[in-house]
Amino acid sequence: MTSVANTTGGAGALPTPAAEPGKSVMGTRLWVAVLFLLPAFVLLGALVVYPIGYSIWRSLYDADGSGFVGLKNYGDIFSDDATLTAVRNTAIWVAVAPAVVTALGLIFAVLTERVRWGTAFKLIVFMPMAISMLAAGIIFRLVYEQDPNLGAANAVAKSVHDTFVSSSVYPGARPNATASDLKPSGGGSFTTTGTVRAGTPALLPLVGIAPDKLPGTPENAKAASGSGITGTVWLDFKLGGGGTKGKVDPGEKALKGVKVEAVKDGKVVASAKSGADGTFTLPAKADGARLRLPASNFSAPYNGIDWLGPTLVTPAIIGAYVWMWAGFAMVLIGAGLAGVDRNLLEAARVDGANEWQVFRRVTVPLLSPVLVVVLITLMINVMKVFDLVYIIAPQPSQDDANVLALQLFLSSFGGGGNEGVGSAIGVILLLLVLPVMFVNIRRLRRERQR
């Protein structure tokens, strides 16, 4: 204020009015000052001071607000598993999210400085900021959808996986548990309990696939015959049911291309693939061996990663948060970068520093005030994160994704109905934000003095 008055006075453009008696140095009467400050005081009092006071007071009372319980609500918070998970997750959020967002923002800002299409790139990275948390939450709920046909993240995971591992012909098929002596033998394979003999064809009935969903145009199965070591692999279920289980009934389809291994003492002595009519023939040395259908015949199609399961849900939601806020960090840091003296960078380069050293030793230290601002803003923001978690985390893993702000909502309004505990969580959140605020204010003051 004073500096402004001085400059205008110094410029001589406007005559400064002489100070009248009863006015302060600022040239305003006290009551005028109070009058002008009053709306701000009333608003602050009603919207900030009163709610804080009320929350603290409310946190000392029980669920319906009629009985004084002292600090019991605070004790409950620290003995409740759900709230402890929330505390742990909030700590993870505060530790990880702001750092990742700032780092990404820094990288984007430095790189866009040098790219020709930097502005367009910046625009795109900044765009998620224009989306509300709720909409972003819904978008990422879809991105993390389990079904690879719906969820983008799993579509990528699946296509990468399938590039390296080929899928089986008959996923989901399994031996008919009641009518076959094929038993699970670990790792998804099945082995007969009996042994195969020349002249008695082996029967390997499978079920679990709809007869009308078999790939290609399958032929009807044929019971193998002959004196060699033979057998049939077929689908022991025809449309509409019926027939005898474990017998090749007319109309039951052959399973072509199923690999059959003859195993003796744990070693594969021979192997064959079933033909179009489901029959296979093994060489004579397989006589007396057990037959094994290896897992490669049945392995279920890769179903992607369980992003929103208990273990990955918090990292997944942090990912969504980073997507939203990286643009914000980039723009702020970019603005800071524009103010950096190019001569310093040039000087460093002339002195023989490589690009990494310039970045590490010159750019980052010069940007540190901006980086701190971004980091602190994000920290405060992250402590309040609610909408993303509430929307993205599906019910079964909501507990595992819980954060303090969400727990506050759940315990006061979401069926818990205990506004006492809710207020106590609110007070704890306030206490957690205070140190960050304090640092922020100190820094601002120091900056102003400079």
Next chain:
Amino acid sequence: MRTSSNNRNRRAAAIATAFLAGALALSGCGGGGNDKSGGTGGSESSSGLKLPKLNGQTLEVAAVWTGAEQANFMKVMDEFKKRTGAKINFVPTGNNTSTFLGTRIQGGKPPDVAFLPQVGVLHQFADKGWLKPLGADAKAQLAKNFSKGWVDLGTWKGTRYGVYAKAANKSLVWYNTQAFDAAGIKTAPKTWKDFLQTAQTLSDAGSPAVSVGGADGWTLTDWFENVYLSQAGPEKYDQLAAHKIKWTDPSVKDALTTLAQLWGKNDLIAGGTQGALNTEFPKSVTQTFSGSTPAAMVFEGDFVAANINGDTKAKLGTDAKVFPFPAVGSQAPVVSGGDVAVALKGGQGAQALLTFLASTDAAQIWAAQGGILSPNKEMDMSSYKDAITKQIAQQLLAAGDSFRFDMSDQAPAAFGGTAGVGEWKDLQDFLRNPKDIAGTQQKLEADAAKAYGTG
């Protein structure tokens, strides 16, 4: 402190009143000109139902329904208006009925009649003295048309407060007829053993056998309740609902063991247990009646019909049929839900409306609109719009007094009615790991103790 909380309520009430004023103005515009139609007043129908003249009165009815459900209810109210001349004003309560009503009552502006979705709320309101007991006419209709079980549900500490005008049957398994035909299954399973056998056959035939909507906790509580009611019997069911026996009781262990016979088999569940946990209730219905490899069976209440009609191309009665939940113990369970109409204001109007709602006339008009079941045992069953609904209604009435009200709706909301906590969450964890029966029981008991203690 008391005063300040009263202030808070008054403020909320003021807001509610402002909204109400808007609603009144709106409905006033729409309903103009119809006022004179009920001029003759007091009428007596063929069923001997006597209703007073209420010309010029406006009654306010609050319930959770919106959209088609509300429109169907208003058809019933049109008849009431024709007979009595009273105008009906419908107020939607939003999802949290008890909070909405509590605010209105404390603000001094209760609706005349409200529909409460949970038994617990009826008890709570009655204890606070907010409910008006039923009058003689309403009681007479109730005694004539309802079985004792339903009358008792509307009774608290010996006083009759409520009329169960709308019921739900939550012991149904809906199935895809095509899947059953493809697997050659001719008869619906009657016992749990048959049910598992049927599921195995369906799975062998290549259909995912049972679709479980495990992403919504309430479908899992309904699974548990049906198994428990059938296996442990109604008495134990009542005790567990009131938390008089603990969740660590051996009967709970048996029920969970039974459930694990199904939930523990990936082959029998559409998408495996992992898939089930990612399936919300609406999806559990659509994946049974649409898609390239539809599941064969899905369990839930009569309201599944609405999802089948709305979200799939399957036709009720031909593509989609229904059978009662199989008997685990000696008798097949009938778990029900429902909305109870109560009077929040004294006076002739509210009582007349309750009397009307308890009558067969109202039940028949409502049933004819579709989408509801009435526990009224005297009504003409042919009023129901379709054969499936009729079958479901008959099954509900056939249970007589051995039906039981949804257990999780009787429990405090923190245990039985909140996403992500309590019974919902614990059963989801159990679906994830059906081997951990003892651990599930302990978690259930710990959560129940906490919720019943404070609630």
